[in-house]
Amino acid sequence: MRYREKKETARIEHCEKCGSTATKNNIYFLKGEYVKVYVECADCGAFVARYTLRGYTSNRTYESLLRNLRSSRFNSGKRTMKAVELFGKDVEEQFQHVRDIIREDEDQRRMEEIIEEDFREEL
Amino acid sequence: MELIILTRENIKTLIILAAALAAGFVVSSLNLPGLSEAGRITLGIFTTAAILWVMEPFPLYVTSFIIVILEVVLLAREGGPLQMTGKEYTVFLSPFFDSVVVLFLGGFVMAKAVNRYGLDERISRSILARVGTRPSIFLLGMMVTTAFLSMWISNTATTALMVTVAIPIVKSFPGEEPFRKALILGIPFSANIGGIGTPIGTPPNAIAMGILNQMELEISFIDWMLRGIPVVIILTAVCWFMLCRIFPAGVDRIRMESEEQEPMDRKSKFILSVFLVVVALWLTSSYHGIPSSIVALIPFVVFFGLKLLDGDDLNALGWGILFIIGGGMSLGIAMRESGLSMWIVDLIPFAGMDILMILFIFAVAAALMTTFISNSATANLLIPIVVGVPAVAPETSAVVVALAASAAMILPISTPPNAIAYGSGLVNVRTMIRGGSIITAISIIIIVIFIYLLF
Structure with missing residues (x-):
């Protein structure tokens, strides 16, 4: 398994009830709280999962970077430049990388198992 | 393995x-x-x-x-x-929890609360909604707002906020309109300038205060502001004037969609109240006798105690910057204790030189260094040396270097705000050099003359 060798894995979210991978994101905003995403099965309407957002990147990456920078502190112009230059490129590359992992060797375990067994320290 | x-x-x-x-x-x-x-x-x-x-x-x-x-x-x-x-x-080790570091920590906590509850964006939008649509006046409003916010929250965060606000307006101009560049450059430049205004505005200020504290030369919060604010006002005005001249507006009005703001909720009002009380206590510390650093702990206790901020906010407080300040002060102690500061000062032929000339040399050295390296690193390396020069009062030397370290605006790598503006793709390096080098040179002259006259 990829995650045993490389410490990384990926899978597509799916509905526990009907097995569908078609999902809808219901995004909840409350001032002062982290944004929460309630994932709904697009086929049967069941609750699939809830994610708490600590960062957000859209395809308008410079705007996403600005949002991230508003709550972070850089002290070096060089490092900020690096972050600015890499930001959009990194996200796009990571997106393609995750798709490749899923295409080649999708992790079949439940999300809880992956998160709690292998990636607890990352939380 | x-x-x-x-x-x-x-x-x-x-x-x-x-x-x-x-x-x-x-x-x-x-x-x-x-x-x-x-x-x-x-x-x-x-x-x-x-x-x-x-x-x-x-x-x-x-x-x-x-x-x-x-x-x-x-x-x-x-x-x-x-x-x-x-x-x-x-x-x-003690500089890492020096009173100046604690003061900065309090500033970080207030900035975090202001950011988390959207008060920074609210303030910026409400000011900009009132400045009208004449391009030059709008630019001035934008720069004043940026400078004001960056006195209290980080220059980087302020620039990121204001660029977000400015981008739709900038994009409403035709592609070849030179004033687009004035709008985008005005933000990082005024963020760099605004940081000069308060002790918590930018790390070089804290480094200067910390090293002076170690020499038992204390500059209070209000003392710093009384010298910093006039410099901020003049530099912002000069910078605005220069940007309007270099990149004149080709349109009479800017197109801006005004958004109706929702009324402030209770939490936001409470945070704003605490912010105002803390600033008032900082400004009046000579009357009530509570040191500014201890006042800075109030927002920490209140915001985390009442769970308005949480552990994630604590982790994101910019501890790295506090460590940079601590490291600089620690190096300063070693340089003084070992006699290195005095030895370096003796090597430089300052004898008989005019004080203004010495201050110009300090300011140019700081600005040149900070064009290529971080302004905190510049302050950390230069301030322990310049405070030893006998011909000039240590307070004057330290403040000139701290302020000049915020005045370099020539390259995208000079400061994080410059890098952010450059990342928008709306200005290139040549444009930044063109606008930034003139403003940097004028800033150095103004800083030196003002601080010389005010101390």
């Missing part, structure tokens, strides 16, 4: 670290007349720190702790050249 830490980048880091340590060793081995053994070792540590802060193989705060390790191992160990015993070495 795979050695995952030995990546190509980490190997490069280790090579630079080894080179910096080797350079420090070579320098400390030189037989320099008039410099004690402790002074030579400190010069070696200073050399290593300078190389690491310039090359940035790792974040700047890592260098702060390398400095402490070298100071304690080479200078302050039992039987070492500083003749320290027992726990006396903690003199090099």
